[in-house]
Amino acid sequence: MQAIVLARRNVREVDQIISVYTAEYGRRDLFARGVKKITSKNTAHLEPFSFVHVGIAKGRDMDHVTNVQPIEYFSSIRLDIDKLSLANYVVSLCARVFEQNHPDHHLFTLLLTWLSSLNTSRSTNIFVLDAFIILFLSHLGFYPSFDVCVSCEKQLDADHDKYLGFSISSGGLICRSCRVTYMNQHMPIVSFTPHFRRIFRGIFSSDMDVICRMHVPKDVEDKFHTLVYSFLTYHLGVHIPIFSFLGEE
Numbered sequence: 001m002q003a004i005v006l007a008r009r010n011v012r013e014v015d016q017i018i019s020v021y022t023a024e025y026g027r028r029d030l031f032a033r034g035v036k037k038i039t040s041k042n043t044a045h046l047e048p049f050s051f052v053h054v055g056i057a058k059g060r061d062m063d064h065v066t067n068v069q070p071i072e073y074f075s076s077i078r079l080d081i082d083k084l085s086l087a088n089y090v091v092s093l094c095a096r097v098f099e100q101n102h103p104d105h106h107l108f109t110l111l112l113t114w115l116s117s118l119n120t121s122r123s124t125n126i127f128v129l130d131a132f133i134i135l136f137l138s139h140l141g142f143y144p145s146f147d148v149c150v151s152c153e154k155q156l157d158a159d160h161d162k163y164l165g166f167s168i169s170s171g172g173l174i175c176r177s178c179r180v181t182y183m184n185q186h187m188p189i190v191s192f193t194p195h196f197r198r199i200f201r202g203i204f205s206s207d208m209d210v211i212c213r214m215h216v217p218k219d220v221e222d223k224f225h226t227l228v229y230s231f232l233t234y235h236l237g238v239h240i241p242i243f244s245f246l247g248e249e
């Protein structure tokens with residue numbers, strides 16, 4: 001079956017458990033016997049985010065990897081330290097969030113498309129990662145509300161109003177007056193500018209290749225990342241600071 005490698009971890013001296021993501025079965029954890037031996041033919045193909053065809057045999061507790069055929073190694077990502085960091089981040093996130101035996105064709109396609117676009121894109125910035133996270137969260141049911149205030153349901157004009165807030169906990173925009181109430185109650189709020197509305201619109205309406213080429217000014221990109229990362233950690237409880245992958249700070 002076709003699979004994207006998410007993670008590998010050691011068990012005993014030469015064996016590993018390989019987590020892969022498949023369209024048919026969702027995440028699968030597979031036992032790879034002897035994969036750390038230097039004579040193993042499979043080990044190079046089982047690097048994280050490789051797209052492979054994997055042969056499987058039924059095991060008593062866990063299914064076994066029998067053979068691996070590479071489909072796409074995404075070599076441009078592996079040659080670029082920034083791209084590599086982003087790809088490793090995304091598969092680590094998926095390995096934590098995706099459950100075993102919960103197939104989701106849409107998420108499989110999203111992950112594969114994102115890797116392919118990152119592989120061919122010329123520029124690399126954290127926005128490409130944030131776009132993935134937003135699409136990923138939206139598919140899981142966290143599609144942000146932009147048109148009405150999530151608190152009082154007042155109609156909003158997110159394209160022009162510079163004083164809106166984004167409520168991390170409610171997952172959407174809040175009007176100026178509700179923003180004050182939220183802040184007084186110490187509820188997590190991020191400032192939301194018309195620029196963000198354009199970014200969200202671009203993410204939801206563009207192909208992945210176009211998203212990878214979108215130009216976002218650095219200061220806007222940093223603020224947008226704060227919003228996305230807060231949204232991710234609040235709703236999925238996943239704390240993986242991107243800087244631990246980028247090797248900064």
Ligand SMILES: [Zn+2]
Pocket residue numbers: 149150151152153154174175176177178179
């Ligand atoms: Zn309101």
